[in-house]
Amino acid sequence: MSFLQDAVIMFSSQVIFFAGGWVFFMKQLFKNYEVHHIMVQLIFSITFALSCTMFELIIFEILGTMESSSRYFHWRLGLYSMLFMVIIVLPFYIAYFVLSSLRFVQRKQIGPLTLVSWVAFLYFFWKIGDPFPISSPKHGVLSIEQFISRIGVIGVTVMAFLSGFGAVNYPYTSMTYFMRPVTINDIIAIEKKLLHTYDMILIKKKRIAMAQRDQLLRSKSGSSGSGIWGMLRSVATNPLVSSGENISQLKEEVAALEDFSRQLLLEAVDMHSMRERIEWAKTFRGKYFNVMGYFFSLYCLWKIFICTINILFGRVARVDPVTRGIEIAVHYMGFQIDVKFWSQQISFFLVGCIVVTSIRGLLITLTKFFYAISSSKSSNVIVLALAQIMGMYFVSSVVLMRMNMPAEYRTIITQVLGELQFNFYHRWFDVIFLISALSSIGFLYLAHKQVPGDREIS
Amino acid sequence: MDAIDKVRILVVGDSGVGKSSLVHLICHNEAAVNPGWTIGCSLEVKLHEYKEGTPDQKTFFLELWDIGGSSSHKNTRAMFYHNANGLILVHDLTNRKSHGNLKQWLNEILDQDKEMGMGRGPSRVRDTLDPENLLGSVKMPILVIGTKQDLAGEKRVQRSFVAEDLGVDDISLNCHNPRSLAPGSGLAVKLTRFFDRIIESRYYRDMNPNPALLEKRRLLPMNVMNAKSLHGD
Numbered sequence: 001m002s003f004l005q006d007a008v009i010m011f012s013s014q015v016i017f018f019a020g021g022w023v024f025f026m027k028q029l030f031k032n033y034e035v036h037h038i039m040v041q042l043i044f045s046i047t048f049a050l051s052c053t054m055f056e057l058i059i060f061e062i063l064g065t066m067e068s069s070s071r072y073f074h075w076r077l078g079l080y081s082m083l084f085m086v087i088i089v090l091p092f093y094i095a096y097f098v099l100s101s102l103r104f105v106q107r108k109q110i111g112p113l114t115l116v117s118w119v120a121f122l123y124f125f126w127k128i129g130d131p132f133p134i135s136s137p138k139h140g141v142l143s144i145e146q147f148i149s150r151i152g153v154i155g156v157t158v159m160a161f162l163s164g165f166g167a168v169n170y171p172y173t174s175m176t177y178f179m180r181p182v183t184i185n186d187i188i189a190i191e192k193k194l195l196h197t198y199d200m201i202l203i204k205k206k207r208i209a210m211a212q213r214d215q216l217l218r219s220k221s222g223s224s225g226s227g228i229w230g231m232l233r234s235v236a237t238n239p240l241v242s243s244g245e246n247i248s249q250l251k252e253e254v255a256a257l258e259d260f261s262r263q264l265l266l267e268a269v270d271m272h273s274m275r276e277r278i279e280w281a282k283t284f285r286g287k288y289f290n291v292m293g294y295f296f297s298l299y300c301l302w303k304i305f306i307c308t309i310n311i312l313f314g315r316v317a318r319v320d321p322v323t324r325g326i327e328i329a330v331h332y333m334g335f336q337i338d339v340k341f342w343s344q345q346i347s348f349f350l351v352g353c354i355v356v357t358s359i360r361g362l363l364i365t366l367t368k369f370f371y372a373i374s375s376s377k378s379s380n381v382i383v384l385a386l387a388q389i390m391g392m393y394f395v396s397s398v399v400l401m402r403m404n405m406p407a408e409y410r411t412i413i414t415q416v417l418g419e420l421q422f423n424f425y426h427r428w429f430d431v432i433f434l435i436s437a438l439s440s441i442g443f444l445y446l447a448h449k450q451v452p453g454d455r456e457i458s
Numbered sequence: 459m460d461a462i463d464k465v466r467i468l469v470v471g472d473s474g475v476g477k478s479s480l481v482h483l484i485c486h487n488e489a490a491v492n493p494g495w496t497i498g499c500s501l502e503v504k505l506h507e508y509k510e511g512t513p514d515q516k517t518f519f520l521e522l523w524d525i526g527g528s529s530s531h532k533n534t535r536a537m538f539y540h541n542a543n544g545l546i547l548v549h550d551l552t553n554r555k556s557h558g559n560l561k562q563w564l565n566e567i568l569d570q571d572k573e574m575g576m577g578r579g580p581s582r583v584r585d586t587l588d589p590e591n592l593l594g595s596v597k598m599p600i601l602v603i604g605t606k607q608d609l610a611g612e613k614r615v616q617r618s619f620v621a622e623d624l625g626v627d628d629i630s631l632n633c634h635n636p637r638s639l640a641p642g643s644g645l646a647v648k649l650t651r652f653f654d655r656i657i658e659s660r661y662y663r664d665m666n667p668n669p670a671l672l673e674k675r676r677l678l679p680m681n682v683m684n685a686k687s688l689h690g691d
Contacts, residue, residue: 031555032472032473032553032555032556032559033553033555034552034553034554034555036552191534191537194498194537195537198499198501201501202501202503202521205501205502205503206462206503206519209503209504209505209519210505213505258500261498261499262497262498264498265497265498265499265531265534266497268534269530269531269533269534272533272534273533276533371529371530372530375473375474375495376474376475376550376552376553377474
C-alpha cells in the first residue's frame with residue numbers, strides 16, 4: 001500500500017517538474033519563436049522533469065521520506081528513463097532536425113541518414129570511454145555502469161568548464177576595479193563618427209545609383225542609333241566610365257566603409273554596456289556584488305591552489321565537508337551535539353543549496369547561450385542540444401554530489417550507479433576546472449588589455 | 459546629385475525575419491544570396507520617380523535604413539531613429555511572435571522620436587503616451603510587410619492586426635522571388651503609393667492640404683490609442 005502512496009507522490013512531483021520545464025520553454029527560451037514541432041518542447045520538458053526527479057530522490061534519501069525499497073525502485077526507473085532520453089531519443093532528434101535543415105538532402109533520404117548518424121554517434125560515444133580508466137572488467141558490456149561512466153565524463157567536463165569560467169567571470173564583471181571609465185562624451189563622439197561613416201556610405205551609394213542609371217539610359221539610347229553615328233558614339237563614350245565615375249572602385253570603397261562601420265558599431269555597443277554597468281555599480285545591489293566579488297576572487301584563487309595541490313600530490317578527499325565540519329565542532333571546540341540529527345539537517349541544507357543553485361545557474365546559462373546563437377532556422381536543433389547537455393550535466397552532478405554527503409546517505413547512489421570510479425571523476429573535475437579557470441583568466445586579460453590602447457589614442 | 463532630394467525610411471523588425479533580403483529586393487530587383495546577420499545598420503538607396511507619368515514627375519532618393527534586430531545591440535539603436543520620414547515594419551509570416559513584437563518596435567521608435575522632438579537629450583525618462591503629442595510624432599507613414607510567404611502556407615490570407623490597428627497598408631511577399639515586385643504588379647503599386655505618400659508628407663505637406671489626408675489624420679489618434687491600450691494589456 002505504501003508503495004502505491006509513494007508512487008503517487010513521485011508521479012505528482014514529476015508532473016509539477018514537467019509543467020515547470022514546459023513553462024520555462026515557452027516563456028523564456030522560445031520567447032520570440034513560434035513552436036512548430038511540439039515534440040521538441042515535450043522532449044525538453046521530460047528531460048528537465050527527470051533531472052529534477054533525481055535530485056528530489058537524493059533529498060528524500062537524506063530526509064528518510066518514503067520506503068527505501070520504493071526509493072530504490074524509482075531511482076532505477078528514473079535513471080533508465082534518463083539514459084533512454086540522453087542516448088537514444090535526443091541524438092536521434094538532433095540528427096533528424098539537422099538533416100532536415102540542410103538544403104541538399106531530399107525528403108526520402110532523411111530517415112535512413114538519421115539512423116546512420118545515430119549509429120555513428122553511438123560509436124563515438126562508446127569510444128570516449130577508452131582513454132579513461134573508468135570501466136573495470138567486472139562490468140558487463142551493456143551494464144548501466146558503462147553508459148553512466150561515459151555520460152559522467154562528458155557531463156563533468158561541462159560542469160568543470162562552466163564552474164571555472166563562472167568563478168573567474170563573476171569577479172571580473174562585478175568588481176569596479178575592472179570597469180573602464182566611459183563618459184557620455186565618449187559615447188557621443190563615437191556615435192557621431194558612426195553616423196558620419198553612414199553618411200559617406202550613402203553618398204557613395206547614391207553616386208553608384210546615378211552612374212548605373214546613366215549607364216542604362218545611355219545603353220538604351222545608344223542601341224537606337226545605327227550605322228556610322230551609332231558606332232562613333234559607342235566608341236567615344238566608354239561604358240565603364242560615365243561622367244568620371246568608376247562603379248567598381250566605388251563599390252570597393254563602399255565595402256571598406258561598411259566594414260569600418262560594423263567595427264565602430266561593436267565598439268559603441270561595448271561602450272554603452274560598460275556605461276550601463278557603471279551606472280548599475282552605483283546602486284546598492286551593485287555595491288553588494290562588488291564586495292562579494294572580492295570574496296569570490298579570494299575563493300577562486302584558493303580553489304585553483306587546492307586543485308593544483310590535489311593534482312600534484314594525488315590527494316583524494318575521503319571525508320565529506322559535513323562530517324568534517326561536525327568533527328571539528330565536536331573535537332576541537334567541544335560542542336556537545338547530537339551528531340546524527342545535525343548531520344542530517346546540515347546535509348539536507350547543503351545538498352538543497354547545491355541542487356537549487358546548480359539548476360538555476362544552468363537554466364540561466366542555457367538561456368543566455370540560446371539568445372546569443374539561435375536564429376529562427378536553428379532554434380530547434382539548439383534547444384535539443386541544450387537539453388542533451390542539461391541531461392548529461394545533471395547526471396554527473398549526481399555523481400559528484402556523492403562527495404558532499406555523509407557515508408550513510410551515499411549508499412543509494414553507490415547502489416544504483418554501481419561501482420564507478422568516483423575518485424576519477426573528482427580528479428577529472430579538478431583538472432578541467434584548473435584548465436578552464438586559467439584560460440578564462442588569460443582570455444579576459446587579453447580582452448581587457450586590447451581596448452584601453454584605442455581609447456588613449458582617441 | 460546634390461540637386462536630388464532624399465527621404466529616409468527605417469526598416470525594422472525582429473532578427474531573422476528577412477529585412478535585408480527585402481531591402482535588397484526593393485533596391486536591386488533581385489533576390490539576395492545568403493545575407494548574414496546585419497550588424498548595426500545596412501544602407502541602400504533607390505531612385506524613385508514621384509508621380510510617375512504625370513507632369514509633376516520628380517526624381518527622389520529613397521534611403522532605406524535596414525536596422526539589425528538582435529537584442530544585444532538594443533542600446534545603440536536609438537541613434538538611428540531620428541529624422542526618419544517613413545517606417546516599414548517587417549514580420550515573418552511563419553512566426554507569429556515576430557508579428558506581436560511589432561508593437562514593441564513601434565513603441566521603441568515612437569519613444570525615441572518623442573524624446574528627440576522634445577529636445578530631452580539622451581535621458582531615458584518615459585512619460586505616459588499623450589495622444590496629442592503622439593499625433594505630432596506619428597506623422598510618418600507606416601507600412602507592414604510580411605515575409606517568407608512561400609513557407610507560410612494557409613496563413614498568407616490573414617490580414618495583419620497590427621496594420622489594422624494603425625490603419626495602414628499591409629502586404630505579404632516572398633523575398634526570394636524577384637518577380638513579386640515586378641513593375642505593374644499589385645504589390646509594386648502599393649509600394650509605389652507608400653513611397654509617394656512619404657515624399658508628400660515630407661515635401662508637399664504644407665503646399666497641398668489634401669482633405670482626404672486630413673480626414674485620416676483626425677482618425678489616427680483613435681487608432682493609435684487602440685494600439686496603446688492593446689499594448690498595455
